[in-house]
Amino acid sequence: MLRVSTRGEYGVRLMVDLARHRGGPARSLTEISQAEGLELKVQYLEQLVKCLREARLVESTRGAHGGYRLSRAPEAISMGEVLRALEGPIAPMICATEGEMGVICDRLDGCSTKYLWARVRDAVTSTLDAISLQDLVLESDAVTRPGAQLVQFTPRAGRTASAAGAGAQAAPASLDHP
Amino acid sequence: MLRVSTRGEYGVRLMVDLARHRGGPARSLTEISQAEGLELKVQYLEQLVKCLREARLVESTRGAHGGYRLSRAPEAISMGEVLRALEGPIAPMICATEGEMGVICDRLDGCSTKYLWARVRDAVTSTLDAISLQDLVLESDAVTRPGAQLVQFTPRAGRTASAAGAGAQAAPASLDHP
DNA sequence: CTGATATCCGAGTAATCCAGTCGGAATAGG
DNA sequence: CCTATTCCGACTGGATTACTCGGATATCAG
Numbered sequence: 489m490l491r492v493s494t495r496g497e498y499g500v501r502l503m504v505d506l507a508r509h510r511g512g513p514a515r516s517l518t519e520i521s522q523a524e525g526l527e528l529k530v531q532y533l534e535q536l537v538k539c540l541r542e543a544r545l546v547e548s549t550r551g552a553h554g555g556y557r558l559s560r561a562p563e564a565i566s567m568g569e570v571l572r573a574l575e576g577p578i579a580p581m582i583c584a585t586e587g588e589m590g591v592i593c594d595r596l597d598g599c600s601t602k603y604l605w606a607r608v609r610d611a612v613t614s615t616l617d618a619i620s621l622q623d624l625v626l627e628s629d630a631v632t633r634p635g636a637q638l639v640q641f642t643p644r645a646g647r648t649a650s651a652a653g654a655g656a657q658a659a660p661a662s663l664d665h666p
Numbered sequence: 667m668l669r670v671s672t673r674g675e676y677g678v679r680l681m682v683d684l685a686r687h688r689g690g691p692a693r694s695l696t697e698i699s700q701a702e703g704l705e706l707k708v709q710y711l712e713q714l715v716k717c718l719r720e721a722r723l724v725e726s727t728r729g730a731h732g733g734y735r736l737s738r739a740p741e742a743i744s745m746g747e748v749l750r751a752l753e754g755p756i757a758p759m760i761c762a763t764e765g766e767m768g769v770i771c772d773r774l775d776g777c778s779t780k781y782l783w784a785r786v787r788d789a790v791t792s793t794l795d796a797i798s799l800q801d802l803v804l805e806s807d808a809v810t811r812p813g814a815q816l817v818q819f820t821p822r823a824g825r826t827a828s829a830a831g832a833g834a835q836a837a838p839a840s841l842d843h844p
Numbered sequence: 845c846t847g848a849t850a851t852c853c854g855a856g857t858a859a860t861c862c863a864g865t866c867g868g869a870a871t872a873g874g
Numbered sequence: 875c876c877t878a879t880t881c882c883g884a885c886t887g888g889a890t891t892a893c894t895c896g897g898a899t900a901t902c903a904g
Contacts, residue, residue, distance in 0.1 A: 489753030490668050490790060492783065494863065497759060500779050516879065532864050534881075551872025552878040567782060575667030581675060600806030601678050604745060605670065607793055612668060615789040619782060628778030672892065694850065710893055712852075729901025730849040 490580065492571070498526060499536045499574040500567070500624075506546065507562040507625045514548075514555030536574060543573035562625060568616035578613050581605035586613065668758065670749070676704060677714045677752040678745070678802075684724065685740040685803045692726075692733030714752060721751035740803060746794035756791050759783035764791065 501524045509515050517537065521530045537556060540546045547559045558565070572578065579585035584605035679702045687693050695715065699708045715734060718724045725737045736743070750756065757763035762783035 489670065489674065489749065489756055490758055492667065492758045492786075493861095496667065497779065500782065504778055518879085529864070531866080535864090538881075548880060549872085550870075550878095550880045553873065554871080554879045556880090571667065578667055580668055580670045600682055600802045601675065603805050604678065604797060604802060607797065608670075608790055609668075611789040611793040612786055615785055619785065624778045624782060627781050671890095692850095696850090707893075709895080713893090716852080726851060727901080728849095728851045728899075731902065732850045732900080734851090 493575060494532075495536055495539075495574045496571055498524075498529065498533060499540060500570060501526070502533060502537060503540070503545070503558075503565070503570055503621055504624050504628065506556060506558050507565075507621050510558055510562065513553065514557050516555040519555070539573050540570070543569065545569060545573055558621075562622035563620050565621040566617045567619045567621065567624070568613060570621065571616060578609055578616070579605075580608045580612075584609050671753060672710075673714055673717075673752045674749055676702075676707065676711060677718065678748060679704070680711060680715060681718070681723070681736075681743070681748055681799055682802050682806065684734060684736050685743075685799050688736055688740065691731065692735050694733040697733070717751050718748070721747065723748060723751055736799075740800035741798050743799040744795050745797045745799065745802070746791060748799065749794060756787055756794070757783075758786045758790075762787050 502520055505520045505523055506515060517530050517533050521527055521533055526533065537546065537548075541548055541556075544559055545565060546556045548554065548556050568578075577586040581602075583599070583602050586609065680698055683698045683701055684693060695708050695711050699705055699711055704711065715724065715726075719726055719734075722737055723743060724734045726732065726734050746756075755764040759780075761777070761780050764787065
């Protein structure tokens with residue numbers, strides 16, 4: 489349950505690739521797709537990157553030797569922004585859409601469940617807004633570098649706008665499911 | 667994004683209804699569906715409640731005057747259990763399925779994104795495991811009772827098994843989406 | 845025993861959404 | 875020019891969701 493679609497998966501990978509090659513020449517979708525093992529899906533990536541561009545997360549140059557770059561430093565891009573751009577507002581339930589609570593759901597009774605979904609949504613958003621693109625790059629460097637140990641994420645306090653508290657300190661990675 | 671299906675929605679409502687009528691006679695699906703505004707979907711509820719029964723969250727009695735009851739006190743049922751029963755393990759990404767991390771994903775490179783999904787999953791699970799069915803009932807009572815103020819959820823420490831820290835203290839309900 | 849009321853169960857289905865394709869236009873460098 | 879690339883809308887097959895249908899089984903009231 490609570491799945492993220494391939495848009496989210498591929499889009500995040502694309503952004504990580506761009507962050508890795510920051511500073512160099514613009515990176516084409518062909519290059520990205522090969523580096524990320526998505527050779528067959530270049531045309532699909534076109535769709536995804538369009539959303540990222542419209543959200544001002546990447547910039548493009550057309551024509552030969554064209555491609556994409558990040559429009560900001562990876563430290564200044566939260567994964568919340570990335571995923572919202574790719575998949576729309578975070579809303580486990582239609583009545584718990586970010587910023588529109590209470591507008592949509594017109595149930596007369598106490599609709600107790602609404603608060604459940606709101607809490608799930610807040611848990612997700614505060615987590616995503618506390619992780620930057622840079623965090624993912626550092627993480628993968630640690631994994632790739634042979635013999636290196638996994639580093640703990642370093643969610644820096646007070647990222648974008650609100651969600652100041654930035655709850656959710658790293659829970660243990662292994663949870664059993666009863 | 668990250669939607670919960672109608673199985674989750676209806677199933678949770680069903681459980682709340684059962685919790686509200688705990689102590690009385692067994693409650694039939696017809697009664698429940700009318701109380702919850704799901705008149706037209708009784709047959710669909712049959713499917714959902716089957717999962718809840720198999721997960722030992724409800725008990726049934728057949729025949730006339732039959733119906734369902736909670737098999738435990740509402741305080742002892744976490745919403746994590748309920749939703750897992752209804753929708754399967756919590757896994758924003760296939761490679762981040764609860765309890766099976768690393769088994770499925772066979773990417774050679776550092777697959778940095780895996781850790782992102784794992785953190786999202788942990789945020790969701792620790793939130794859901796910290797909210798009991800009873801919490802939802804209390805919440806809706808507060809809403810329904812005219813003039814009453816909303817109460818803060820009281821996530822009691824150390825519910826099921828691990829997830830001890832139970833991060834994510836209630837973030838402010840209104841987050842803007844850039 | 846009979847009839848009404850339930851749960852129980854597997855199969856079928858209509859609609860929606862996802863994931864990806866296709867064809868082609870516009871742009872830029874060589 | 876030619877080639878490489880982004881850009882764009884429309885289309886489509888498959889998977890998933892959200893149900894429906896038909897009937898078997900169990901229980902109680904009269």
